Structures are given as structure tokens and as C-alpha cells.
Amino acid sequence: MIVLYILLGLAALYLVFVFGPAAVASKVIFSRGTGTEFDRAIAPEGDFACYAEQLRAGRDLLYAEGLREVSVSSEDGLRLAADYRDAHSAYTAILLHGYHSDPMLNVSVQGACFAKRGYNILIPDQRAHGRSGGERTGLGILEQEDLLTWTRWLLAETSTRRIVVYGVSMGAATTAYASDRLDPQTVAAIVLDCGFDSPDSQIRRECVKRHLPPFLMMPVIRLLAKRRLGRDIRCSVHDSLSRTTIPAYFLHGTRDQTVLWTEGRAAFEACASKKSFYSVAGVGHAAAFLKDPERAEEALFAFLEEVDPSAGRPHISVNQTNQA
Amino acid sequence: MELTRTEITERLREILLAADDRNRDVVAACTEDSRLVADLGFTSVSMLYMVIAIEEEFNIRFENVGVADFNTLGEVIDYIEAQLK
Numbered sequence: 306m307i308v309l310y311i312l313l314g315l316a317a318l319y320l321v322f323v324f325g326p327a328a329v330a331s332k333v334i335f336s337r338g339t340g341t342e343f344d345r346a347i348a349p350e351g352d353f354a355c356y357a358e359q360l361r362a363g364r365d366l367l368y369a370e371g372l373r374e375v376s377v378s379s380e381d382g383l384r385l386a387a388d389y390r391d392a393h394s395a396y397t398a399i400l401l402h403g404y405h406s407d408p409m410l411n412v413s414v415q416g417a418c419f420a421k422r423g424y425n426i427l428i429p430d431q432r433a434h435g436r437s438g439g440e441r442t443g444l445g446i447l448e449q450e451d452l453l454t455w456t457r458w459l460l461a462e463t464s465t466r467r468i469v470v471y472g473v474s475m476g477a478a479t480t481a482y483a484s485d486r487l488d489p490q491t492v493a494a495i496v497l498d499c500g501f502d503s504p505d506s507q508i509r510r511e512c513v514k515r516h517l518p519p520f521l522m523m524p525v526i527r528l529l530a531k532r533r534l535g536r537d538i539r540c541s542v543h544d545s546l547s548r549t550t551i552p553a554y555f556l557h558g559t560r561d562q563t564v565l566w567t568e569g570r571a572a573f574e575a576c577a578s579k580k581s582f583y584s585v586a587g588v589g590h591a592a593a594f595l596k597d598p599e600r601a602e603e604a605l606f607a608f609l610e611e612v613d614p615s616a617g618r619p620h621i622s623v624n625q626t627n628q629a
Numbered sequence: 630m631e632l633t634r635t636e637i638t639e640r641l642r643e644i645l646l647a648a649d650d651r652n653r654d655v656v657a658a659c660t661e662d663s664r665l666v667a668d669l670g671f672t673s674v675s676m677l678y679m680v681i682a683i684e685e686e687f688n689i690r691f692e693n694v695g696v697a698d699f700n701t702l703g704e705v706i707d708y709i710e711a712q713l714k
Contacts, residue, residue: 567675
């Protein structure tokens with residue numbers, strides 16, 4: 306009888322101190338993104354204050370280029386929204402933002418670089434963010450299907466013939482997961498900016514940061530994630546990257562404490578296609594392109610031009626492509 | 630830059646943690662005799678990161694040496710100390 310009481314007590318303790326917190330954490334982690342607001346992030350006390358000038362300039366240029374809202378339906382019936390700039394070009398850059406982040410905060414500087422060179426620009430709100438539907442984010446695992454949907458839309462509904470996909474953080478993970486299913490005939494290159502290995506590795510790191518025991522929390526979080534998302538969150542981007550034939554460009558800051566530099570480098574090592582790694586000294590998460598945008602742009606487009614001679618040249622129009 | 634050996638060691642511990650934050654206990658307990666691969670679990674990727682991070686942190690350059698030239702943490706500290714003088 307005493308043994309029974311002890312077991313019941315242990316079960317109660319487990320429910321209160323492990324299962325309960327893990328269930329709450331799981332709900333919060335995969336919840337709809339509230340978004341890191343652009344203006345707050347670049348304010349003097351914000352995380353991106355030191356990059357305020359570049360970010361503001363990038364955003365203003367993109368808006369000046371004329372963005373309009375477009376939408377598609379995801380494979381599972383969600384409305385996915387995006388900003389689209391039509392330059393009547395054969396080349397389109399898809400720019401994917403990070404977890405619970407404002408797209409302009411993550412990709413406006415990069416988007417401006419592509420826009421200046423004549424690319425069409427597509428900046429989706431990832432599912433469960435901004436104007437897109439969905440109550441659950443999949444940290445890239447579900448979003449990879451949405452990326453494929455967007456590429457199909459571009460090829461069917463616009464002047465697009467070739468695509469460059471640029472993802473930051475969760476956007477990079479999304480791109481990496483899809484990398485072995487994107488069509489190398491239409492996707493010229495993928496750019497992975499501080500992408501993580503798997504949702505599991507990221508959540509584990511957050512557990513450690515918050516002094517929660519990962520060996521107790523993670524099994525519950527994995528189980529609940531499997532129920533909510535229908536996928537195993539231990540799925541590593543290395544699996545897809547080891548099968549991709551699409552050229553891949555990696556960027557990572559050496560002081561990134563959200564996704565360690567070594568994690569980004571390991572993904573680079575796993576990638577099977579033609580690749581390049583751009584390491585930026587002394588910068589943190591999602592800032593590799595922001596420290597010295599001119600140098601970053603030069604290096605990126607040198608790689609793009611190496612893998613696709615037309616991808617680096619400014620203003621490749623549909624008419625010029627047809628004449629070639 | 631003038632740093633004591635203790636200061637170099639502490640900064641190096643931070644770099645080791647930044648390379649792989651799952652090894653907090655191992656890094657906290659490491660000594661100068663700790664072997665980079667056998668005791669600290671270094672991979673080729675973490676070795677590469679350590680070189681880059683050390684060059685940034687201490688404003689030095691690894692010249693005419695490779696990561697394979699260092700077996701223990703003490704040997705890395707020796708090299709940093711020599712470069713700083």
C-alpha cells in the first residue's frame with residue numbers, strides 16, 4: 306500500500322513539475338507568432354539598434370519599389386500572405402523571416418540588395434505569422450511545404466523563371482528542409498543565414514538557458530509536438546542538405562548565441578552541393594548580413610554569379626531572357 | 630594586449646562554451662591538461678570555431694600552425710600567451 310502511495314506521489318510530482326511545464330512550454334513554442342516589432346527592435350534600447358540605419362533604409366527602399374500583397378492557399382488549406390514586388394524579371398528572390406519575427410527586421414537589407422539588381426521580390430509571412438493563417442508554427446518543418454507552394458505560384462503566375470531563396474534563422478531551416486525537394490532547374494541557389502539544425506536542438510538550448518532539465522522536459526515536448534504537428538521535431542536539416550544538388554551559401558556570425566556558429570558550420574559540412582561559408586566575426590543572431598552589408602552583398606553575389614552567370618547581373622528581364 | 634595566464638584561461642573557457650554549450654560541466658572542470666579531442670570532445674568544426682574565436686578575442690593570428698598542433702588546452706594557452714608578448 307505504501308508503495309502505491311509513493312508511486313502516486315511520484316506521478317503527481319511528475320505531472321506538476323515536469324509534464325505541466327513542458328506542456329505549457331510546448332504550447333507557447335509552437336504558438337502563433339506575435340512578432341518582434343520592427344520599430345521597437347531598432348529603437349535605441351532594441352536588440353537591433355546598432356543596425357537601425359541599414360534596416361530602415363532597406364525597408365524604405367522596398368516600400369518605394371512598390372510591394373503589393375499576394376496570397377496563396379497552403380497544402381493544408383491555410384491562407385498564406387506575402388509582399389510581392391514585380392520587376393517583370395525572370396529572377397525572383399524569396400526571403401523567409403525567422404521565428405516570431407517581423408519580416409522586415411530579418412530580410413529588408415537583403416531584399417533591398419536583390420531589388421537594386423532587378424529581382425522580383427517575394428517576402429512571405431510564414432504560417433502562423435502576420436497576415437498568414439494558422440495557429441501553429443512548425444519551426445520550418447511545416448513551412449517547407451509552404452515554400453514549395455510559393456515557388457509553384459511564382460512560376461505559374463509571374464514572370465519568374467529562376468529563383469533564389471534566402472532564409473534567416475527559421476527561414477533558413479525552412480529552406481534547408483525543402484532543399485532536396487526544390488527543383489534545381491528553377492532554383493538557382495539557396496542562402497542559409499544562421500539556420501538551426503532542428504526544432505529539437507533549439508528547444509533543448511532554450512531549456513538549458515532557462516535552467517529547465519532537458520532530459521525531463523524534451524521527451525514530453527517531443528511527444529506533444531508530434532501530436533500537434535504530426536512530425537518528429539528531431540528531424541535534422543542535415544538529412545535534406547546531404548541530398549540537395551542546389552548550390553548553397555551559408556552565413557553565420559561568430560557571436561551567435563541563439564544558433565551557435567558551430568551548428569551553422571556543421572550544416573555547411575553536411576551539405577552535398579556546391580557551397581560557400583561566409584563567417585562574420587563578432588556578430589550575433591540574424592546580423593551576419595547587417596554588419597557590413599556592402600561586403601556581404603559583394604560576397605553573396607560573387608557566389609550567385611559563379612553558380613548562375615545571370616543571377617548576379619542587374620535587371621535580368623523576361624524579354625532579355627527570351628532573346629538569349 | 631597584456632593578459633595574465635589566468636585571464637587567458639577564463640576567456641578561453643567562454644570560447645569553449647560558445648562552441649558547444651551542452652558541455653558546461655566539462656568546460657567548468659577542465660584544466661590545462663585536458664585534451665581537446667579526448668576530454669573536451671572537440672570535433673573538426675569546433676576546432677575551427679575555436680581558432681576563429683581566439684583570433685577575434687585576443688586579436689592574434691594563428692600563423693604556421695594548424696589545429697592538429699594542439700593536443701591539450703595548456704598548449705593552446707601557451708600559444709596565445711606567446712603571441713600576446
